[in-house]
Amino acid sequence: SAVISQKPSRDICQRGTSLTIQCQVDSQVTMMFWYRQQPGQSLTLIATANQGSEATYESGFVIDKFPISRPNLTFSTLTVSNMSPEDSSIYLCSVLGPGQGRGTEAFFGQGTRLTVV
């Protein structure tokens, strides 16, 4: 299994500011995924980040609001820009397990609990 470290684990931010979340994996992975989990809700995919290419965003998410970097095969960042209280959520980083086949389970970081005031 992959070990994923996310930083920060939680933060309280002022509206209008930006927060960058870091995701570090203990092994090289091709794809990394960023999910959002709003309070009491399920997980929604924000984007898929492949090393060496632009991230692919899901409907409803845009690069200006959620810029993503993927500088190498073990690291990615997600920035939540110009935050508003509606951005208060848990943000989770995810990677696929060994083998990367379609039956491979995904592993998740412990999440970043963001509160915007």
Added chain:
Amino acid sequence: AQKVTQAQTEISVVEKEDVTLDCVYETRDTTYYLFWYKQPPSGELVFLIRRNSFDEQNEISGRYSWNFQKSTSSFNFTITASQVVDSAVYFCAPRGPYSGAGSYQLTFGKGTKLSVIP
């Protein structure tokens, strides 16, 4: 279009009872994988078991078991002899067939909150 439904919002059981969580995955695709994850109050997502659409044999893994009914597209997940530590939100998450870049992501159901009472 694909749709995953977890109709049970919350379930409460007494410790040592068996509990079944329901998941229906509506899709025209014939090949897919479906995963179950557990999210305890601490927040981390823990992988439990996986199932593919082309193997109809039911499976058991420890206290967890599958019941796949292809005719109704239902993947029911049973915890036998529930324990207080099983209290968590359980998510059903299918992964559809390959369709190009980005098709390895999971689509999560709304989740079922399980409370196991001592």
